[in-house]
Amino acid sequence: MTRVKGPLFSVSASGDFLGLMEFRTTGDQTIVAGHKQKPSSRSPAQVAQSLRFKNAITGWKSLDAAAQLTWKNRGIALGMTGYQLFISEYQTQNIVPPGIPTLP
Numbered sequence: 687m688t689r690v691k692g693p694l695f696s697v698s699a700s701g702d703f704l705g706l707m708e709f710r711t712t713g714d715q716t717i718v719a720g721h722k723q724k725p726s727s728r729s730p731a732q733v734a735q736s737l738r739f740k741n742a743i744t745g746w747k748s749l750d751a752a753a754q755l756t757w758k759n760r761g762i763a764l765g766m767t768g769y770q771l772f773i774s775e776y777q778t779q780n781i782v783p784p785g786i787p788t789l790p
Contacts (some may be wrong), residue, residue, distance in 0.1 A: 707720060708720070712715065738775075738777060739773070741776075741781075741783045742772070742776035742777060742781070743773070744775045744783070745772070745776055745783065745784075745785075745786055745787075746769055746772050746773065746776075748784075749786070750774075754768055755768075756789070757766075757771055757772050757789070758771075760789050760790070763788075771790075772787065775787035775788070775789075775790060
């Protein structure tokens with residue numbers, strides 16, 4: 687746990703205090719704010735989106751070297767890497783594993 691550096695409520699105070707408040711200094715201003723808390727769990731939509739990207743990455747890794755080279759060459763023409771183009775098309779075309787997107 688981070689400790690507060692400098693006297694409390696002073697200009698030099700910064701850090702977390704007992705998980706209750708946080709001292710932050712930006713520029714020449716020191717503020718006291720409530721402790722930031724991360725959400726305890728991810729929403730179902732976030733989990734589904736992560737799964738879509740994992741499937742796309744798995745699809746890219748399953749391609750042989752020749753297929754990856756084809757995607758790389760097409761990506762260069764569009765200002766992307768082959769990997770970026772593949773992931774983009776995987777998402778755009780709503781591919782379901784084990785399917786592979788078609789080149790644009």
